[in-house]
Amino acid sequence: MTLTPTPSRWIPDLKAVSEPGAGFTPALTAPGAVAWFNASMGSMDAMNVMNAAWMIDRLERFPQSLVALLSGIPDEDARWRPGPEHWSMLEIVCHLVDEDLDDFGTRLRMTLEAPQADWPLIDPVAAAVERDYRSRNLEASLREFRAVRRTEVAWLRTVEDADFTLEATHPRLTHPESGSLRAGDLLSAWCAHDALHLRQLARRLHELTVVRGGGFDAGYAGDW
Numbered sequence: 001m002t003l004t005p006t007p008s009r010w011i012p013d014l015k016a017v018s019e020p021g022a023g024f025t026p027a028l029t030a031p032g033a034v035a036w037f038n039a040s041m042g043s044m045d046a047m048n049v050m051n052a053a054w055m056i057d058r059l060e061r062f063p064q065s066l067v068a069l070l071s072g073i074p075d076e077d078a079r080w081r082p083g084p085e086h087w088s089m090l091e092i093v094c095h096l097v098d099e100d101l102d103d104f105g106t107r108l109r110m111t112l113e114a115p116q117a118d119w120p121l122i123d124p125v126a127a128a129v130e131r132d133y134r135s136r137n138l139e140a141s142l143r144e145f146r147a148v149r150r151t152e153v154a155w156l157r158t159v160e161d162a163d164f165t166l167e168a169t170h171p172r173l174t175h176p177e178s179g180s181l182r183a184g185d186l187l188s189a190w191c192a193h194d195a196l197h198l199r200q201l202a203r204r205l206h207e208l209t210v211v212r213g214g215g216f217d218a219g220y221a222g223d224w
């Protein structure tokens, strides 16, 4: 399927459902969550203040979490999928590499430096097949992700004080509310994207546990 660029706060959720198994989190935009967020931030104005340093710190630390979670797992597990429509843990790591390069890195740079320029199209689902993620090696892909993220974080440190209200008005952004994305939306979505795929990886590990448990029931742990 073609991933249509989508605006502002909707990006994490729509991207999530466009990628195999990433899931969907309506609670993120539920009224209760919004009310809690407003109360915790003190005012609506506070919502427009980008804590870029916090975001960049999270982006910098994520590879450590990923490596701690996945490094050394059996190759068979890295390639395991619950079904043909889902990504394996290896494919998820490969996707994270490409998202840093082709999606968030590229589009945030363009929004800050040339907000009127057309974004290159991306299609994460097709890329997984065309770039043959399944032929790759997990450890090598983890190393590649660490290297790519290190480069991206180094660049982000140079734009930490940039104007994150800069907005890309893009003809392919067709959301009725705005049709545009701010740099801060992209940086937030980049950080949120890590968390979404961490959740997806945890789900794979949960599913694998059930499979490797044979006839034993893991349900005592609680519902997923």
Ligand code: NI
Pocket (backbone or CB within 6 Å): 015, 016, 019, 022, 095, 099, 124, 193, 197
């Ligand atoms: Ni993704």
